[in-house]
Amino acid sequence: MKKDNHIYQTYLSILSRELIPAMGCTEPIAIAYAAAKARSVLGCMPDKLHVAASGNIIKNVKSVIVPNTEGRRGIEAACAAGAFMGDEDAALEVIAHTTQEQRAGLGRYMEKTEITVSAAETNHVLDIIVTASKGNDSATIRVANEHTNIVQIEKNGEILLHKEAEEKADPGKPDYECMTIEDIYDFATTADLNDVKELLDRQIEYNTAIADEGLRKSYGANIGKVLLKAYGNDVRIRARARAAAGSDARMNGCDMPVVINSGSGNQGMTVSLPVIEYAKELGSSREQLYRALLISNLVTLHEKEGIGRLSAYCGAVSAGAGAGAGIAYLVTDGDYKSIIHTIVNALAITSGIVCDGAKASCAAKISAAVDAGIMGFEMYRNGQQFYGGDGLVLKGVENTIRNISRLGRIGMAETDKEIIKMMVGE
Structure with missing residues (x-):
């Protein structure tokens, strides 16, 4: 994708706006x-x-x-x-x-x-x-x-x-609706990394630091530590544990900053920390890590655009699928089919997790979502996949994302109201 392309510049604007x-x-x-x-x-x-x-x-x-x-x-x-x-x-x-x-x-x-x-x-x-x-x-x-x-x-x-409090009221807002998985892949694999290096370096630095903090000290239910103690040190466990540990710390009063995604620090950690851990395990180059993070961040932003910032649909699900896509990029050296099938498989696995507010258990939900992302990739790598007609899965990654967006924004609207009533004791 050429730098003077409108979509290229739109993606840069979206990343600059979101990865803060x-x-x-x-x-x-x-x-x-x-x-x-x-x-x-x-x-x-x-x-x-x-x-x-x-x-x-x-x-x-x-x-x-x-x-x-x-x-x-x-x-x-x-x-x-x-x-x-x-x-x-x-x-x-x-x-x-x-x-x-x-x-x-x-x-x-x-x-x-x-x-x-x-x-x-x-x-x-x-x-x-x-x-x-x-x-x-x-x-x-x-x-x-x-x-x-x-x-x-x-x-x-x-x-x-x-000014009007409408979703589209901001004239400076980039066109999020132009995003597609195909264009995200094109952008991520061809982008001039000098255009995104500063953003991604900050995401790596900040989110790695808070994951270290979560594993070093006691925060909340210590999900990150529990994962490592119970299941060992395999990269699949470390990927889940580090994302969970960052949430352990952040949900329980840690004052360290994180780089967010879709307005959420939990999602920012979920899209980045598992990908960083896999890059370490594989000995990936810095360039490969950058490009994998572009995929994980933008895939998640694309999924979340149709759902909205807040809903009854747990945002970690979208981020876990995004992380799975980034991991697929690293492991397969950028195979496009593995990425799109990972996304569909991951969304099919965890599409029923609800959001009942920010709190200690978010770390456990993040672990489950990252596990789904990894499972989605491992399924495809082993010749398995979910097909159109399997529940909410439709043929084509964009069609499946649209179904999940509809579920989160429209289908779970009443669920959201009931969750709120229960949480405030009505």
């Missing part, structure tokens, strides 16, 4: 970001905070530990952290660079600040409205559809910024 650092689970961090922005617009430290959030935000913030908050969980902690010590210009690293004094003072701030939460009346699965007040002054920030996409800023009733 984030510290902590992206949903509570998005609340912290909105709160930091609201405090900045207010112009002083608020003594009242209110968060109105969509059901999927509530679901994904309820159980996860917010980094740099001394082990606190939930919406109130995320909002208070953003308002009290957040850097409003740091996007998804909004509470990454805090001082010990700030962290120690957060509890006192929460004790004297009125913090309330409500369910937002919205049709958007990702919707956050934070209002910060002091005396007669107030400021409101609304973030919708993407974790740092501010669609409204208001101060004392005056609207300072407003």
